[in-house]
Amino acid sequence: MSPLGTFLPAPWSHPAGRRLFVVLLVLLLAVGTPAGVSGAAAGGGGSAATPDRARYDVDLRSDADGGRWTGRQRVSFRNASERPLREVYLRLWGNGEDGCGTPGTPGAPGVPSPVVVSGLRGGTADPLTVNCTALRIALPKPLARGERASVAFDVSVTVPDRNARFGREGAFRFLGNALPVLAVHDAAGWHLDPYVAVGESFYALAGDFRVRLDHPSGMAVPATGRNRTRPGAPGRSVTLSLAERVRDFAWAAGPFRTAAQTTPGGVRVKSFWAPGTPAAGVRLARAEAVAAVDRFGREFGRYPYGEVDLVMTSGFGGGMEYPGLVLLGTTEEGNAVVHELAHQWWYGIVGNDQYASPWLDESFAQYANFRFYGLETRDCWSDVYWPDDGAELTASMDYWSRHRGEYHLVYTAGPCALADLERTLGADAMARLLERYARDHWYGVSTTEDFKRAAQSMTDEDLGPFWESHRIR
Structure with missing residues (x-):
């Protein structure tokens, strides 16, 4: 998820960073948590x-x-x-x-x-x-x-x-x-x-969805899975969606404008946008989506679902990911499409308990976002402030809900820590780690301890001090 944010100093001032909401996350909307x-x-x-x-x-x-x-x-x-x-x-x-x-x-x-x-x-x-x-x-x-x-x-x-x-x-x-x-x-x-309204509480095992949506014919219905629309009753259509090994199902509906293209790697990227959404942002998002899906497929494992739908409007706040579908607030400078597509792997395919361990999907998706844009990370810690000695990157949404002003650390300190791990292990070893880790937890559920063990297997150096200094506990 990419909530609304504000501008930050380096590396957020990179030109690519200025184009995207996702690189600019720091102050989240003030919301409550239901009892x-x-x-x-x-x-x-x-x-x-x-x-x-x-x-x-x-x-x-x-x-x-x-x-x-x-x-x-x-x-x-x-x-x-x-x-x-x-x-x-x-x-x-x-x-x-x-x-x-x-x-x-x-x-x-x-x-x-x-x-x-x-x-x-x-x-x-x-x-x-x-x-x-x-x-x-x-x-x-x-x-x-x-x-x-x-x-x-x-x-x-x-x-x-x-x-x-x-x-x-x-x-x-x-x-x-x-x-x-x-x-x-x-x-x-x-x-x-x-x-929780900022962040996610969701934790589900992978399952199969067969969904039939009967709707007015003038309404486009992007949805999770492989979709086809056929005529229904007079004035109506039926969109059939088939999604296998996914953790949730989402859809949207409205008089969207549409376009579709297939990536060189064979993934169908379908775009749906509301009239009034900046055309330049739509074009940029479509191009970045095509590149990101194939790149992440090479880095983490081939995207298995065949199709992904981009739903873009000018007023949606930030972005939100679902299996095979992402919701994107879009400006002339684009949107958070790369971060949200990284979530197709980090939570979508490699699952985790998003309430207990939000860093396992948000920090990993943001790290993938950093890598995609080639953002400089050596000085990113200059913008990270830990409120107290007890704060942990690996805290649950129970903690972040009570410390809403600190939740940005999952998006800032998290990718910084993973970038430091890459420098500790070496770029090649980090690439192998992520590919193997994704493969070992494909359609499964991962934990912080799982990741720590996998990282330790890549080096003879004791990573205990690394985890402690980066507040990965």
């Missing part, structure tokens, strides 16, 4: 991450302007743990900012949550918790290791009236984190962390 359960909500103990191998089958129909989508969703899954699985949780992240809605009063009807689940089959639902973002579903019988089960439900999605990753800008709708997805249970228990 809820933080960390593991139930005891664990040595269990594998579960439920896994999820398949999401979704059929939604939009209203006339794409502001409301209703339909049915089915989720099938496997128990990967040795322990019987007696329950699952759905995360309704779309309720993160609005919570449980507003209750009705005499003469004034209430406003429900943006995402409403009803008509559940395949289990018994408890009341929503964690500010209406977590739905516990008790299964009819314990699911043994290797067994599969499924739940199905009606879902209603109403796009909030705000310009955000789940929101709207004029005639354009952004549906990031709108679909309910399975929570993760591992050795720490169920991960039911609260939603």
Whole structure:
């Protein structure tokens, strides 16, 4: 994610840096964190991450302007743990900012949550918790290791009236984190962390999505996965999306202008932009996207999804990444497309718990961004200020939510630390490290300890002092 930012001194004054929001991140928007359960909500103990191998089958129909989508969703899954699985949780992240809605009063009807689940089959639902973002579903019988089960439900999605990753800008709708997805249970228990508006709380295992979106024919619908649109009922079209081994599904809707091109490496880059988006910025973003997808494919492993969609408007704040789709605020100088595309690897393919370890995706994506533009990093520490001796680069969103003015360190100190590691190991060894690390965690979940062990394997030098001095703990 690339929130709004302001200009910084060197290396941020590099000409390439001036063109992009992503190189200029320092002061984040002041937002609150909803109350809820933080960390593991139930005891664990040595269990594998579960439920896994999820398949999401979704059929939604939009209203006339794409502001409301209703339909049915089915989720099938496997128990990967040795322990019987007696329950699952759905995360309704779309309720993160609005919570449980507003209750009705005499003469004034209430406003429900943006995402409403009803008509559940395949289990018994408890009341929503964690500010209406977590739905516990008790299964009819314990699911043994290797067994599969499924739940199905009606879902209603109403796009909030705000310009955000789940929101709207004029005639354009952004549906990031709108679909309910399975929570993760591992050795720490169920991960039911609260939603954060700056940064991410998301943690999901890779799964498959088959999504059918029925919408007015005058509406373009970029979406995660490989997409094709065909005629539907009179005046309507159906966009079919197939996405395999992804952690989430997002889409947008509106009267976008469109263009497409294929990179030399064979990736289809489809661009969608709102009228009024600066043409120079759109052209630059398209060119940089083509170059970045192929370059990161060479450095970290070939992009596996075949297609990536760029959604560009003039008013969106910064950028936001989803598998196969990125949302981009765009000026004449471009946008954060390189950083957001780096996220296709760092969190999208090489997963992590974004609430517990945001540096593992944001710092790695920003480091890839630095490398793409050839930014000088030897003096980047001059712009890093640690507020106290206890601050850590590896802190969780629980810490950053309570110290919002320091969250920029994930984007500034993080890539500086990785650049220092490159100088410590050598450029060739660092390149091998990242390629191997991505390969070893392809479609999996990585941790800070995993990365530290992988880096240590590249050198005989004890990296303990390096981790401590760079606050990677």
